[in-house]
Amino acid sequence: MNKYKETFGVDISKDVFDLYGSNSGHNQFNNDGKGFGSFLKILPEGAIVVMEATGYYHYRLAQFLYKNHVVVSVVNPLSVKRFIQMKLAKIKTDKSDAKAICDYAMANEVPLYNALTDVQAECLQLFRLLDSYLKKRTATKNKMHGEETLGIPSKFVYRSLKRDRKHLDGEIAGIEERLLSLVKKEQQHQLTLLTSVPGIGPKTALFLIVVTDGFSKFETAGQLCSYVGITPTIRESGSSVRGRSRISKVGNKKLRNLLFLCAFNACKHNRACRELYQRLVNKGKSKKLALIAVSNKLLKQCFAIANSGNPYDPEHVSVLKLQ
Structure with missing residues (x-):
């Protein structure tokens, strides 16, 4: 049973976020500092705010509310999607999504959100960037292989791809070095423990x-x-x-x-x-x-x-x- 005085479901996008309160109904605010402040003013004591993990968009609001001592939960979007499908909902709008998140939180026990430290937040950003660069490097390698298969008719194209790959190699090495230094600040002991497991390398331990x-x-x-x-x-x-x-x-x-x-x-x-x-x-x-x-x-x-x-x-x- 839900133990909070009121449950708010939040559907957040780039510019605005819609919310639906179990007692107060629908409202909408701008997805910026002013909108966050306006939302905070109407929040009653003993309330919980539930939102989906939506990449970048939910993070600022979740951090803001947590730092202002509001109980926050960030849930898996797939769980909410399955919940909506189970109810055979025929309407999909930002308002209906906010209400669905509210209903989901009322019917299920949701995990509580813990704000990230500055080091944790930077590490997650670095891993997203690392993943992006690794994909780009793989694509560049594939293009180079394609040019080699063609017999490299354009040396200019091939040299450009080589420069691109060299640049990506340097960026990836720099990100991995930065990640290692950050994790060592807070989790050196755990890093040592994990790399003691045969088969687990530093990169996997970091991740x-x-x-x-x-x-x-x-x-x-x-x-x-x-x-x-x-x-x-x-x-x-x-x-x-x-x-x-x-x-x-x-x-x-x-x-x-x-x-x-x-x-x-x-x-x-x-x-x-x-x-x-x-x-x-x-x-x-x-x-x-x-x-x-x-x-x-x-x-x-x-x-x-x-x-x-x-x-x-x-x-x-x-x-x-x-x-």
Whole structure:
């Protein structure tokens, strides 16, 4: 049951945000400092404000409200979307979306928002930029390969692509160096712990620390695995539908890809992961499925190590709390 005096659902866009109060109904404000202040004035004590995680747009409002001692929740947009679909809603407007978020919060227990520190906020920005540059570099490499296949008819084009790739290499190296220095300021011990797990490199450890807020966002390893999207989904119905089990892929794609790459190294140097991989392959499972299972195992090991505060020990990691 909702324990707050009033629940506000917020649908936020670039210029404005619509809100729907469980008692006060619909209202709209500008998505700027003045609009935030006007919203704050009408908020009753004991209220909760719920909004979707919408990339950049929700962040400023969530931070503003949190710093003004308002209870805030930022929920997964997919959960709200499924909630709307379940109600068979036929109308979709900013007002109806705000009301749907309010209804969702009234019907479900929502997680409370914790404001990011300046270091955490900068790390997230850096990771977004890093991901963008990595995609650009991959595209540039593909274009260079295409020019080579053509026999490089235009040396000017090829030299331009080489300069672009060199520039991106420099920017990526600079971002990774900055990330490392920032994480060392607040999470040096946890960084050391995670890189003690065979198969987990500095880049994956950095990413894990940043996206999980030092693993404080998750109470169990199962929740973390679901967030990353490496938990299996079963497709069975009646006697005729027997689909192959697949990973959910509803989660953090970048982290999922990094863990999958780490799984190759873990199969060689991480005893528990190697035994798991060999056992699954010997049972006739595909190598890809076995590597996904290793990725899941690696993530659970990281969760256990981070929560125990002790470095990886092959003799004791199997008895650590993984769930």
